Amino acid sequence: MAKRRRVANLLALAVLTVAGQRPMHPYEMASVLRARGKDEDMPIKWGSLYTVVRNLEKHGLLEAVESGRQGGRPERTVYRVTDAGREEADDWTRELLSTPVREPSSFVAGLSVMGGLGPDEVMALLRERLEALERRLDAARRALEGERAQLPRLFLVESEYAIAMCEAEAGWVRGLLAELTEGTFPDLDGWRAYRRTGTVPPEVADLAERGRPAD
Amino acid sequence: MAKRRRVANLLALAVLTVAGQRPMHPYEMASVLRARGKDEDMPIKWGSLYTVVRNLEKHGLLEAVESGRQGGRPERTVYRVTDAGREEADDWTRELLSTPVREPSSFVAGLSVMGGLGPDEVMALLRERLEALERRLDAARRALEGERAQLPRLFLVESEYAIAMCEAEAGWVRGLLAELTEGTFPDLDGWRAYRRTGTVPPEVADLAERGRPAD
DNA sequence: ATACGAATGCTCGTCTGCGAGTATACGGGC
DNA sequence: GCCCGTATACTCGCAGACGAGCATTCGTAT
Numbered sequence: 270m271a272k273r274r275r276v277a278n279l280l281a282l283a284v285l286t287v288a289g290q291r292p293m294h295p296y297e298m299a300s301v302l303r304a305r306g307k308d309e310d311m312p313i314k315w316g317s318l319y320t321v322v323r324n325l326e327k328h329g330l331l332e333a334v335e336s337g338r339q340g341g342r343p344e345r346t347v348y349r350v351t352d353a354g355r356e357e358a359d360d361w362t363r364e365l366l367s368t369p370v371r372e373p374s375s376f377v378a379g380l381s382v383m384g385g386l387g388p389d390e391v392m393a394l395l396r397e398r399l400e401a402l403e404r405r406l407d408a409a410r411r412a413l414e415g416e417r418a419q420l421p422r423l424f425l426v427e428s429e430y431a432i433a434m435c436e437a438e439a440g441w442v443r444g445l446l447a448e449l450t451e452g453t454f455p456d457l458d459g460w461r462a463y464r465r466t467g468t469v470p471p472e473v474a475d476l477a478e479r480g481r482p483a484d
Numbered sequence: 485m486a487k488r489r490r491v492a493n494l495l496a497l498a499v500l501t502v503a504g505q506r507p508m509h510p511y512e513m514a515s516v517l518r519a520r521g522k523d524e525d526m527p528i529k530w531g532s533l534y535t536v537v538r539n540l541e542k543h544g545l546l547e548a549v550e551s552g553r554q555g556g557r558p559e560r561t562v563y564r565v566t567d568a569g570r571e572e573a574d575d576w577t578r579e580l581l582s583t584p585v586r587e588p589s590s591f592v593a594g595l596s597v598m599g600g601l602g603p604d605e606v607m608a609l610l611r612e613r614l615e616a617l618e619r620r621l622d623a624a625r626r627a628l629e630g631e632r633a634q635l636p637r638l639f640l641v642e643s644e645y646a647i648a649m650c651e652a653e654a655g656w657v658r659g660l661l662a663e664l665t666e667g668t669f670p671d672l673d674g675w676r677a678y679r680r681t682g683t684v685p686p687e688v689a690d691l692a693e694r695g696r697p698a699d
Numbered sequence: 700a701t702a703c704g705a706a707t708g709c710t711c712g713t714c715t716g717c718g719a720g721t722a723t724a725c726g727g728g729c
Numbered sequence: 730g731c732c733c734g735t736a737t738a739c740t741c742g743c744a745g746a747c748g749a750g751c752a753t754t755c756g757t758a759t
Binding site for chain 2: 279282283286289307309310311312358359362363364365366367368369370371372373374375376377378379380381382383384385386390391394395397398401402405421422423424426427429430431433434436437438440441445454455456459460
């Protein structure tokens with residue numbers, strides 16, 4: 270827990286993992302990762318690949334093995350994971366699995382500023398989101414069923430999790446939407462008034478001292 | 485949907501929102517945002533505050549109103565949101581609410597590389613995570629109940645959502661853990677073998693062509 | 700044979716994120 | 730009246746991230 274990871278980009282973990290199977294040159298890592306769909310499990314930007322690889326090498330987690338050309342192609346450097354690299358990857362994986370981190374999604378951000386829009390507009394937006402979520406769920410479920418035949422369960426777990434979270438979100442949105450539509454959400458008119466006038470009732474302005482518990 | 489946001493950092497949205505209530509100088513924005521707990525709804529780094537404010541000004545979303553010193557304090561510049569700024573904030577909010585985005589959490593990343601660890605270690609790690617999640621849920625629920633008395637529902641929605649998602653995750657982890665402990669998860673021994681030998685059965689190596697549906 | 704589009708494999712420059720540091724002012728204990 | 734801790738208010742500089750572009754090669758239709 271002491272020092273931050275020397276190469277913090279998650280792409281680095283992906284690289285260590287994939288190059289752990291056999292030595293590879295960067296472009297091959299990219300292809301394999303893409304083919305395995307890892308780019309959907311991590312926020313991977315391919316523009317960062319060579320920077321990350323170079324950094325991994327600089328910190329001794331990856332080492333160049335061979336550097337030659339084949340055919341007329343530009344020079345390729347093949348990298349191998351070092352022992353330190355393997356250890357780093359394992360340790361990183363352990364941390365990711367064992368330690369939940371607060372990662373506010375952009376939806377939370379949206380919810381937390383939605384007061385600025387009126388409740389009616391918010392309803393419309395949420396309906397839109399709900400439809401999108403359902404389309405996505407549908408596609409994901411279908412894809413998962415297709416892959417079940419091909420791949421061991423171990424490789425499908427991330428997809429199952431993603432689907433579960435997506436379902437949970439959809440359910441929650443449906444609930445909120447129901448409250449809004451049926452008018453059981455408290456003080457919709459106050460909210461509408463706030464939208465028009467921009468004024469918060471003074472006692473609410475004191476929300477400045479919202480207590481927050483220690484983590 | 486055409487052009488990317490001129491200032492992409494979510495801190496900018498927070499700034500626009502808070503300065504929309506009344507003109508403020510940067511440090512005051514920070515205090516108010518912190519006091520309202522917005523820093524838990526968005527990935528806010530205070531080091532970026534002044535950069536972000538300057539960028540907002542550069543793009544005409546914020547404008548300097550007054551710039552003087554009081555007491556012996558360093559000079560402060562007070563900013564006001566422009567019409568363009570208000571519009572940008574609303575539009576951004578709409579997008580955040582209506583459009584779900586894939587934001588792979590670090591847990592997904594962990595799941596997608598957990599094959600490298602053995603199943604037994606994974607079980608231990610997941611148990612650890614589950615406990616942490618439950619502690620966090622407990623604290624969050626308690627805090628929410630406390631705030632219910634003070635604040636209108638509108639300001640609590642984000643917390644409710646966060647709790648719901650946390651519950652969903654905990655439930656899913658419990659499920660996976662049960663499968664692992666009871667041995668109903670398929671081919672645990674294959675997994676253990678892979679861990680030791682580092683060899684993947686060749687037919688699985690073809691997972692390289694995992695089909696992915698279009699979004 | 701040849702032309703053209705797609706795939707391969709990589710580089711570069713910009714932009715900005717953000718951690719760490721700094722400097723002053725105020726309050727309150729002794 | 731002095732000192733120290735804490736709050737206030739910012740500045741700086743480096744390290745990455747990553748979009749866009751570039752050069753080469755291969756496949757294939759003509």
